[in-house]
Amino acid sequence: MSLSDGQRSTGVVAPADHVSLRRHNLAVVLRHIRDAGPRSRARIAADTGLNKATVSSLVAELVDRGLLREAESERGAVGRPGQLVELDGRRVCGVGAELNVEYLAVTALDLTGEVIIESRIPFDAAHLGADATFDRLAGLIEQAVAAIGLRGGQTVGVTLAVPGLVQSAAGILALAPNLGWESVDIVRAMTERLQEPTYHVSVDNEANLGALAAYAEFAAADPAAVRDLVLLTGAVGVGGGVVAGGQLQRGGHGFSGEVGHLPVAPAGGRCGCGRTGCWETVVGLTALLDKATDPDDPVRDVSLDVEQRLAEITRRAEAGDERTLAALADVGTWLGLGGAIVVNILNPDVLVLGGYFGALGPWLTAPLEEAIRDRVIAPDGGGCRVVCSGLGFTAAVRGGAQISLDSVFDDPTQVPTQVGASA
Template sequence: MIAPAGHRTVRRHNLALVLGCVAEAEPLSRARVAERTGLTRGTVSSLVDELITAGLVTELAAERGGPGRPAAPLQLNRNGPAGLGLELGVDRLGACVVDLTGAVRAQRIVPSEHVDADPEGVLDALAELAAAVRAEAALPIAGAHLAVPGIVGESAIVRLPNLSRWAGVDAAGGLAARLGCATGIANEADLAALAELWFGRTPADFLYASIGIGIGAGVVIGGELFRGPGGRAGELGHMVVEPGGPPCRCGGRGCLERLVDLRDLDRSARALGAALTGAVALLDVRTIVLGGLDPAVAEPLRAAVAAELAELDPPVTVTVSDPGAGGALRGAAATVVRAVIRSPDGGR
């Protein structure tokens, strides 16, 4: 039997409801929050005061000029808790800080030759990069999230085909110890797909294909990321498109990742077209977003892939990722602040 919700549970729910309302449509007066949420003005006023005390919301100067008492609009606190995003790429490291609105306040991306390096040393380098962006942003950090190019578990890396020394490494735990804050971990293509959803111009259903040294995909259905029960959904790079083809680091042969070479756009487009045709048939998505590409090849590859998919019915739209979305790094940092907005009291 399900027990009735207690006062604390109801208040926690309403606190998240009010903060989410402000985040979605700021700036809003307390009266407008009450209208949109269905809560009484007295309840909203009490919850808003709590959110202001917690540093999550600020009240702007009252707007004057109309009849009656002027309303003071509410907005998310740009100097409140922030998210720290980290990225472990095959040939680069990145770190960024976003505020509660998801705006990037500091970011650094550096080249790094660490394919054969000791993971502990690479985690040290990531922590140093994190310290630099934290100092630049000068915001309180609510938590961190790490993007990696492969399959992950709760905190440990399961497999990074292009970084073989990282299998089984508790990267999130190692960074949490170095950073002094809770740290999560996720696939980089999944996080880049979320950045497109949150900050780009995509529909609610799409496949994001991350194309670089490796190839991955993030699948968004109904405005929600689909990871699969084991978190392995979207391993586009290891779909077999040429049976018996060249061997792949994953143990298979003829994987898409082994057949895409952006120095040969026609061949790459044919291989991508074959894999994406299968993905479209399986998932029923009608938008493909190509990301992780150098600007010089992004549009030519998009056009070539679109030509490969031109006969599909219903038609499929192929686009290049929105530069303003920010990719996996911003998606990782925004994951942290969105968790704060969903649970402003930290689950207490």
């Protein structure tokens, strides 16, 4: 890069520009390896437009920071095979932590997406209150950070996933109807409990983060296959995350995706938000359990892990229990009604069922697909496919961990060189 006359004469602008330019180029190379896979230095230069000498210098620094590593030699190359480089990032981890109505969960991923630690515990947050919930969640996060440290890793961020309206930039949980919380400064509360950590703490809606994780699932298999995706995630409440053109859609004020409050059953029951007839009153997990079980049924015990409870529902359905099957059929009908509305509005490539919807997919997918065929005005359901997420109840925490790691792909210099780390 050549300097302008003004830059030569002042001697001030050039150094700052050089630092920011190098930071930018480091990010370009690191993101390219993430998205395109292992590449030789020559191939990186050709793909990015950077010159070969610059790429060699950038790769050397990224290797020194522990973000890239040498891989096998390039196969099928004409002439001398090039040495490939690939993501390393075993030293760098992001953490996702979920606070939901009936459970808490934490997952840590390294830069390559490998799960370092994953845990979930039953927790009745709605009745135990915010302080007890934050205390327990902070303990789980500290355990994850300690595990990362034991393997010589660095935690670069923690992203909190919560069920409700979130003002992410301010760190505020504006409203969580099913928790009964309003205007909670959740980032501040957690930062205090984590004793003002060196890593960044942020908060986002759990369905948004789940949608990012679901999109990453598809992108890993074929980046061009899916560009528009909607995740419907079911627990006590129902949320939706929307990815359009490969980008998460948050809406004008960050409150998009509250599909659980579509007024699909005006004569129905009262929702946690205070209104009647919201979609989640007829398709949420509480609605299913009300239809399928008695009040004293062990399946309703919130001290049991949610997946254990759903495994019992699955067992009963597979055994042909009439009440369970009738409840699933009713939920499936209502799921189809609201799902068709979502598809008519957004026309996604894929409608992904997450949370408990995905766990009970064998009974819920067919009525949803039928409703999309019958109620979506576009031919063939607008081309939308219905799939069940393979992430289960880990989607939100994995999406949170991915968000935490994004800061490294945006600015690799926040990770010290290995010489600096040792010092």
